[in-house]
Amino acid sequence: MTSVLIVDDELFIVELYRDILQLRGYKVMGTAFDGEEALRKYNNSDNKPDVIIMDHRMPVMNGVDATKEIIRLNPSQKVIFVSADVLVEKEARDAGAADFLPKPFRMDDLIEKMEKISRFH
């Protein structure tokens, strides 16, 4: 079962991803509301998630900076960047994100990208 860490500062978005991904058979192993919390949870977990769904604009630490740190710790970690700001795509990919989805997206598109990434995990 593919495991996921969800990072977004909007509670309703986190709940939405969690509900849908669980319904679709994914294991949501954690959630975080800013980049720093994501980094802390990532560091403290023995089992790393197969995929991290990462937002960009968040308090304390944004998604690009969090992605850079996570990739520095584990270069093979798969991060799917999701943002309402399409201009951040290049920055996200440069930081090490495996893929990018502009909001709003269809959950089927996210799941397709997660499946594609998981196959190479």
Next chain:
Amino acid sequence: MTESPPIHGIDRLSTFFMDLLSHDVLNNNQAVLSYLELVLANPDLDAKARDYAEKAISHVRTSTVLVEHAKNLMAARTAGPNSFRPIDLMRSVMLAIKEVPRFFPTKKIRVRVVQEPTDAYVLGDALADDLVLNAFIDMVRTDPGDEVAIDVRIIKSEQGSKMCWSLVLSDPNAVLRPGMKSEDLSALLSQDNTKMVKMAGFLFASIASHLLGGEFVAKELGTGTGQGSEFVLTLVKAGKP
């Protein structure tokens, strides 16, 4: 060509506000879209409820495009004309033809390209894509029928000393509501927002085309039946990059 409307209050604060607003609207659209997808995933959903949910999804798309277009327009105004790069107008048309049915799931849309030049490059970058898509959406929106037929031509034109390309969209069944003809757009540009209802697309087209050095004209086809509309989007010709 009419003068570009004056810029009121376009400053760092309004750009910042637009940025925050669009971010939050798109986040909310994400939630609406995804919950509707959950509803549609129920195999026992009756046909009427499915139809309602699909219509709601199309409105989420429209809302998203409106926000993105407004954001792009604001960014383009801030960046200035030197930032506009050449773009293939036909490529923008093909993108719009592919996209526009997604906004009108219950309509059957047929687009016929009757005049298609090669290398019709115009100044405009992503804003030109937005403009063309916006023109198609508004053309379909003004057609009350379930089946929409649009003819597309791209022709050479001139604006004073400037060489241009004009994109002409014609629909014999489209009906321009009062105030939607180009000669009435001055009411919009005078910022009488009581008349702006349902005309955000037209206002966008007018402002964005002026910003790119061109113009947007909406007129009746003159069929004598009270029906028939033509949109002409004229943009400044650019060299092939």
